[in-house]
Amino acid sequence: MIKVIGGRSNDDFSLDLTFDDGSVKRFDATPYLDYEAFRELKDLDYFKQVTVAFGTVQWPHEQDISPETLYLEGVELYLSPAGD
Numbered sequence: 001m002i003k004v005i006g007g008r009s010n011d012d013f014s015l016d017l018t019f020d021d022g023s024v025k026r027f028d029a030t031p032y033l034d035y036e037a038f039r040e041l042k043d044l045d046y047f048k049q050v051t052v053a054f055g056t057v058q059w060p061h062e063q064d065i066s067p068e069t070l071y072l073e074g075v076e077l078y079l080s081p082a083g084d
Helices: 036-042 067-073
Strands: 004-009 014-019 023-028 051-053 056-058 075-079
Antiparallel strands (some): 023 075
C-alpha cells in the first residue's frame, strides 16, 4: 500500500506530496471542495493546515483523502533519488 511521507499545500488548492516509493506528485484538490465533507477546505488558511498522518494527508477537523486517490490522481513532478 502506497503511503504519503511528506507534503505541503499550495495557494491554488493543490498539494505537493512525497510518497514512500520516492515519487513526488501534485494533487489538485479543487474538484473535491464542493463535496460536503471538504467544503471547509475552501478557506485557504484552513487548507494550509494540512498535515501528513497515518500515511495520508489530514486537516484539523479530520478530513482526509485516501493515499491511493492522491497517488492515482496526482501528476508526477519527479522521482526523488533513493526515496529522499
